Amino acid sequence: MPTLPHVTWLKAFEAAARHNSFSSAAAELNLTPAAVSQQIRLLEQHLKAQLFQRLPRGVKLTDIGLAYAQTIRKSFDEMAAATDGLFGKQRKREVRVRAAISSATLVIAPRLAEFQNAHPDVIVRFVTSIWADRFDLYNLDLDIRWGLGTWDEPLVQHLGHESAVPVCHPDFAAALGNAPDVAALAQSQVVQIIGSETDWRKLSDLHGLNIGPTADWMFADSSLSALQIVSAGTGVTMVLESFARPYLERGELIVPVECKLPKRRAHYLVTRDEAAQRDEVRQFAAWITGLYRDLLSD
Structure with missing residues (x-):
């Protein structure tokens, strides 16, 4: 040996x-x-x-x-x-969860206390990523990913269909005129989210707008970064409604036009096969599934 x-x-x-x-x-x-x-x-x-x-x-x-x-x-x-x-002494159970930075910050983290209050015996170890398509060294139990759901893992659950909308600061919209249309927004100062650069063209094709190429101003690697950029007062970006909601509720951003783009990609809950039978993993999976169900039904 x-x-x-x-x-x-x-x-x-x-x-x-x-x-x-x-x-x-x-x-x-x-x-x-x-x-x-x-x-x-x-x-x-x-x-x-x-x-x-x-x-x-x-x-x-x-x-x-x-x-x-x-x-x-x-x-x-x-x-x-x-x-x-x-x-050892009796210890709390632990569930290890990863989510993309935007969904982690804007959707999940503000509501994690709800899970903790319902399951005080479970510790959540929560990490974030920009792009993730597989389990890695973190030894995760659950992964909330954005994509088409075509990963190799056997336990992949679709969390619901979502739509993207253009958002900008109220003052920025006012500077474009009383009622700016999609074409005016697309020709202003567009903050593109890397990986979603074709959303404006898809929105144009879906609604028959013929807006042409966008006037790209900046590129951001996450919806969170793009939202922070435009909430400072300059630019327009196209993001998921679920991501924009906190900014809209606080009045920091508005949806200046009534046009939505249904997304082919979606959020999925991926469970590590070896962790699927643990009670705390099933409890968190049920909670996150309910969170997205309620969020997307509003």
């Missing part, structure tokens, strides 16, 4: 893989970055494999390093669970 690596090497590797940084791993483990680097170097020598690429700025897992990190992370989690279960 091959000799197992020293556990301190594995701890340094797991922390560095999770943070994608030797310095952050060192801070977590109360070590120096040099000590973490040395422990990982010893692990690589022991395994006769390179686990990290050393880049001019930072490090990056190699393919074999990524695969090994997932296994080591799972092993540490299982050891921690076994130790707590056999020797």
Whole structure:
């Protein structure tokens, strides 16, 4: 049987893989970055494999390093669970959830207290992403993704159909005239959301508007960023109604035209197969499903 690596090497590797940084791993483990680097170097020598690429700025897992990190992370989690279960005090259950940054910030986070109040024995570990199409090193239980639902995981649940609308600051709309139309908006200062640049053309085609190319002013990698940009007073963007709702309710933005674009893509709840039978995972899945059902029925 091959000799197992020293556990301190594995701890340094797991922390560095999770943070994608030797310095952050060192801070977590109360070590120096040099000590973490040395422990990982010893692990690589022991395994006769390179686990990290050393880049001019930072490090990056190699393919074999990524695969090994997932296994080591799972092993540490299982050891921690076994130790707590056999020797520790009664602890709260935990559900690990990820969502895209805009839905996390604008839809889910403001309502998380509702779930916590209903399930005080469950701790929610909530992380965000810009683009995500698979489970990764976070060892997640649930993932709220935006897309077509064509991922490899078997447990994918559609959360409902949504529409996008143009939104802008009230003063910006007033500066375009008493009743600006879609063409005027599209030729003003458009904040495009990366990945949704064709929405204006689709809106034009759907409603027979023939608005032509848009006057793009800025590009943002999330609806949240686009909303923050236009709520400052300049520009117009096309976002999901569910994302715009908090800004509309506060009077920071308006929908200047009555045109909607039904979206082909949607939000989906993806459940990690291994987590599907845990009560806390089922409870959160039921809650998020109900949240979107109520949100989209308003």
